[in-house]
Every structure is written in C-alpha cells, then in structure tokens.
Amino acid sequence: MEALALLQDVFDILLGFGLLWLAWLALFSLDLFRSIVSFISFGLLMAIIWVRLDAPDVALAEAAIGAGLTGALFLAAFAKLQPASVNGKGSSINPQKQSSRKQLLRWLPALIMLWIASGLTIAILALPPHATGLTSEVTSNLTASGVSNPVTAVLLNFRGYDTLLEIVVLLLALLAVWSIGSSVPSIESEPGPVLDTLSRLLVPILIMVSAYLLWVGAHAPGGAFQAGAVLGAAGVLLVLSGWKLYPGLEGFPLRLVLTAGSITFVVIAILTMLVSGTFMQFPPAQASILILILEMVATLSIGVTLAALFIGSPPTDIKKL
Amino acid sequence: MLTEYVSAVLLVAGAIFYLAGTIGLLRFPDVYTRLHALTKADNLGLGLIVIGLSLQASSFAAAGKLFLIWLLVLLAGASVSHLVARAALHKGVHLWKR
Structure with missing residues (x-):
C-alpha cells in the first residue's frame, strides 16, 4: 500500500512539472503552431490534474x-x-512607428499581468490557513436546490448570477468577433469521403452525448457548459466537413438561438423576483424544472455560440437585415 | 482474485503497447510511419486497458461505457490519422525511403 501511495505522489509530481513545462512551451515557443499544440496538451494535462484533485466537473x-x-x-x-x-508587406504603418507600437503592445499586457498576479498573490496570502469554505452550507441546502449534484446546485441556483454573466460574456465575445471579423468566406476545401463519413457518424453521437451530459448534470458531473461544449464541437465538425447553415436560418433564427440562453435566464430571474421577491430565488418546489429548462436553453446557446466563434465571421447575408 | 490478476496483466500489456507507440512516434523517420506507429499501437493498447478495466468495473453499464469510449477513440483515431496523412501528402511531404 505504501508503494502505491508513493507511486501516486510520483505521478502527481510528474503531472505538475509536465504542466509547467507545457505552459513554458506554449508561451515561449518561437513557432506559433508549436505554441498552440503545447497549449492543447496543457489543457489535457490540466484536465487530468483536476481529476486527481477530485473535481471531475472542472475536468470535463x-x-x-x-x-x-x-x-x-x-x-x-x-x-x-x-x-x-x-502578403503582409503592403502594411501602411512605417517600421519605426510599428516598433514603438509593438513595444507598447508588449509592455501594456505585461504590466496588467503583473498587476493581476500581485493582486492574486496578496489575496492568497490573505486567506485564512484553514478555511472550511462553503461546503457545509451547500450540502445543508442541497435539498432546496432541486438537484443533487452540488456543483450544478451552486452554478444554476445558489450562484446563478455567475452563470448568467458567463453566458453573456460568451455572447459579447461573439459580438466582438463578428464586429472585427471579415465576412470573407474561408477557403473551400473538399472534405473527402473519410471526413464526410466521420461527420455523419460522429455528429449524432455528439448530440446524444451532449444531451446525456445535460441530463446527468442534475446528479453527477456534467451540466450546461460541458454539454454546450460538446454540441459546439459537433458544430465545428460540421463546419469542417463542409456543411452549411440553411440560408433561411442565418438571420433572425440564428440570433434567437444565440441569445436564447441569456434571455431565458433573465426572464426566469425576473419571474422569480415577482413571485418570491428576490432576484433569481427559485422556489424549492419548482427549482428542479426551472434548472432543467435553463440548462437546456443555455446548452443550445452555448453550443451554437462556440461553433459561431469557430467560424469567426457573421453569416454572409447578415448585413441585409 | 483471478480476475484481478488477469486485469493487471491486461493493463500492463496495454501500457507496453502505449510505450511502443510513443517510442515509434519519437523515433520513426517521417510523418506517415509515425502515424502508423501511434494509431496501431495506441488503439490496441487502449483496447487492452479497456478490457482490463472492464474486468474491475462495478457494473455492466460502466464496462459498456468503457467499451463505447474505445469504439469512439478507434473511429476518431483512424479518421484523424488519415486526415493528417492526407494533409501531409497534399502539402508534398515525401515518403521516407531508406
């Protein structure tokens, strides 16, 4: 048994150092592609570390x-x-100005990072050494939340604000991308038979997995963001295999799906305020069904938003609206 | 007791296949042979690990989920390695010749 514990320690230490090493590679590789691949590997290692820390929701x-x-x-x-x-030679900025601008562009984020890092350090040093956290409060109120998975209870009920803001942030990110993204269509490429078959096989499975993650989130690791991410991945796969959105759906229907998550959240929050007097205070009897509705709409919005972020430019005829 | 030993043997065998695949990825001369080493060895390695873990699974459903994961990895791994090889071929990466 002793040897097994030691082996686990060695594994954890290797994971920790591997994470630091990949972070270094992601930040300081001269080759951008290498940086990206390091970043993806960093994310996978990070997921394993979350599993080791007993946080499967975060790992997912x-x-x-x-x-x-x-x-x-x-x-x-x-x-x-x-x-x-x-063909970036034709840029109008002269080299002198560009270099000084580059300097500024490097120092500004560095200063902001330094500021955030020192703030975080102070916050960590100010923490009490042995905090109990809110675990006991969450478990004692779990029955009133409408779900049995404490993570979902916190995200959708006790701290619904945070989730609402996260969904709005995602929407804002898409708006920013749409505002600066050129509407130049990406290079068309033949998907080929393998990618085509893969997309036909995998997309239904991904939709099913997404629904499963959404449903299971009430009592086990899972939930709207994980389900939405899987749905988004299905969208990315469809885009990569050359599938296109039906032209009639590009305008208002797409925007409705994109905003449905935020709208439903706000509507339910206001309705609960009218009923119980507090913003986003779910009545315990209806909490379960309200959370399910919220999660379903949020999953759809998150998934479509993530896929739209991947495409990066608004659908072509959006300007006609 | 016996199932635990069988499971352990399968898990170790799976790990050896993973090690072989990784050595192939690091040592083989070009992208095509590396893909070959990686997908073949890892698919088999994962299969052995899945069987090994299913023997210890608490329920039939858990074993079924493990098996589904293996099928998905087989499908994704084979397709993705094909796509990488195709992209390399289109980009003009030459086949390695002795």
Whole structure:
C-alpha cells in the first residue's frame, strides 16, 4: 500500500512539472503552431490534474472547452493568419512607428499581468490557513436546490448570477468577433469521403452525448457548459466537413438561438423576483424544472455560440437585415 | 482474485503497447510511419486497458461505457490519422525511403 501511495505522489509530481513545462512551451515557443499544440496538451494535462484533485466537473469543462474548443479556435485563428503573413508587406504603418507600437503592445499586457498576479498573490496570502469554505452550507441546502449534484446546485441556483454573466460574456465575445471579423468566406476545401463519413457518424453521437451530459448534470458531473461544449464541437465538425447553415436560418433564427440562453435566464430571474421577491430565488418546489429548462436553453446557446466563434465571421447575408 | 490478476496483466500489456507507440512516434523517420506507429499501437493498447478495466468495473453499464469510449477513440483515431496523412501528402511531404 505504501508503494502505491508513493507511486501516486510520483505521478502527481510528474503531472505538475509536465504542466509547467507545457505552459513554458506554449508561451515561449518561437513557432506559433508549436505554441498552440503545447497549449492543447496543457489543457489535457490540466484536465487530468483536476481529476486527481477530485473535481471531475472542472475536468470535463477543461477538457471540452479549455483543450478542445479553445484549441480549435486557436488553430482556426492560426489558419487565418497564414495568408496575411505571406502578403503582409503592403502594411501602411512605417517600421519605426510599428516598433514603438509593438513595444507598447508588449509592455501594456505585461504590466496588467503583473498587476493581476500581485493582486492574486496578496489575496492568497490573505486567506485564512484553514478555511472550511462553503461546503457545509451547500450540502445543508442541497435539498432546496432541486438537484443533487452540488456543483450544478451552486452554478444554476445558489450562484446563478455567475452563470448568467458567463453566458453573456460568451455572447459579447461573439459580438466582438463578428464586429472585427471579415465576412470573407474561408477557403473551400473538399472534405473527402473519410471526413464526410466521420461527420455523419460522429455528429449524432455528439448530440446524444451532449444531451446525456445535460441530463446527468442534475446528479453527477456534467451540466450546461460541458454539454454546450460538446454540441459546439459537433458544430465545428460540421463546419469542417463542409456543411452549411440553411440560408433561411442565418438571420433572425440564428440570433434567437444565440441569445436564447441569456434571455431565458433573465426572464426566469425576473419571474422569480415577482413571485418570491428576490432576484433569481427559485422556489424549492419548482427549482428542479426551472434548472432543467435553463440548462437546456443555455446548452443550445452555448453550443451554437462556440461553433459561431469557430467560424469567426457573421453569416454572409447578415448585413441585409 | 483471478480476475484481478488477469486485469493487471491486461493493463500492463496495454501500457507496453502505449510505450511502443510513443517510442515509434519519437523515433520513426517521417510523418506517415509515425502515424502508423501511434494509431496501431495506441488503439490496441487502449483496447487492452479497456478490457482490463472492464474486468474491475462495478457494473455492466460502466464496462459498456468503457467499451463505447474505445469504439469512439478507434473511429476518431483512424479518421484523424488519415486526415493528417492526407494533409501531409497534399502539402508534398515525401515518403521516407531508406
């Protein structure tokens, strides 16, 4: 038994050092592609570490969003950077000005990072050494939350604010991408028979897994963000295999699905305020069904938003609206 | 007791296949042979580990989930290695010749 514990310690230490090493590679590789691949590996290792820390919910989110979809976003951005770096000679900024601007661009984030890092350090040093946290309070109120998975109870009920804001942040990110993204269609490529078959086989499975994660989130690790990420991955796979959104759905229907999560959240929050007097205070009897409705709509919105972020530009005829 | 020994043997065998695949990935000369080493060895290694873990699984459903994971990895691994090889071929990466 002693040897097994030692082996686990060795494994954890290796994981920790591996994580630091991959973080270093992701930040300081001269080759951008290497950085991206290191970042994806970093996310996978991070997910394993969350499992080791007994936080499977976070591990799922990290693997699906941190490693999977963020990695796909980085690779998509990398692909879009390629032609610009080849014929980027015609830039109007003169080299002198560009270098000073580059200097500023480097120092500004560094200062912000330093500021955040020192703030975090102070916060960590100020923490009481032996805090009980809110675990006992969550477990004692779990019956009133409508679900039996404490993580979902916190995310959708006790701290619903945070989840609402997260969904809005995701929407804002998409708005920013749509505002600066060119509507130049990406290079068309034949998906080939293998990718085509893969997408036909995998997309139904991904949708099913997404629904499973959504349903299981009430009593086990899972939930809207993980389910949404899997749905988003299905969307990314469809885009990569050359599937297109039906033109009639590109305008209002797409926007409705994108905003449905935030809208439903706010509507339910206001309704509960009218009934119980407090913003987003679910009545315990209806909490379960309210959380299910919220999670279903949020999953759909998160999934479509993530896929839209991957495409990176608004659907072509959006300007006609 | 016997199932635990069988499970342990299968898990170790799976780990050896993973090690072989990783050595192949690091040592083989070009992208195609590396893909070959990686997908073949890892698919088999994962299969052995899945069987080894299913023997210790608490329920039939858990073993079924493990098996489904293996099928998905087989499907994704085979397709992705094909796509990587195809992209390399289109990009003009030459086949390694002795």
